[in-house]
Amino acid sequence: MKISVDETKCCGAGQCVMLAPEVFDQRDEDGIVVLLDAAPAPEHHQAARESAEVCPAAAIHIGEEA
Template identity: 70%
Template sequence: MKVFVDEDRCCGAGSCVLVAPDVFDQRDEDGVVVLLEDRPADHLHAAVREAAGVCPAAAITLDGTA
């Protein structure tokens, strides 16, 4: 799995950080998503998929083939 984030779309809700804190964080100054791991370990895939699904701005996309 390869994870992509669109910082321009991010609204800083923080849902991704709550669901997958090993993969996502937020910048202190504006709350925009920070991708910590673009190729997360297999055991994190379910949480990353959930994070992408709950993102209100649809700023997280996944490529399951990479």
Template identity: 70%
Template sequence: MKITVDEAKCCGAGQCVLIAPEVFDQRDDDGIVVLLQPEPDEAQHAAVREAAAVCPAAAIDLSEHP
């Protein structure tokens, strides 16, 4: 799995950080998403998928790869 985030779309809701804190963080000054792990371990895939699904701005894009 490869993750990309669109910082321009991010509204700073922080749901991704709550669901997958090992993968996502937020900037202190404006709350915009910071991607910590663009290719997370398989054990984190379910949480990352959930984070992408609940993102109110649809700022998280996932691509599955073997």
């Protein structure tokens, strides 16, 4: 799994952080997504996929190849 985020689309809702705190965080100053782990371990894949799908700004992209 290879994750990328689009900071210019992110709206700072923080849904990803609630679902996958090992993978995503938010910047303190403006709430924009911080990608903690672009190639997370398999146990975080399901939460990362769900984060991408529920992101209200479609700002998270999941590629399958690390």
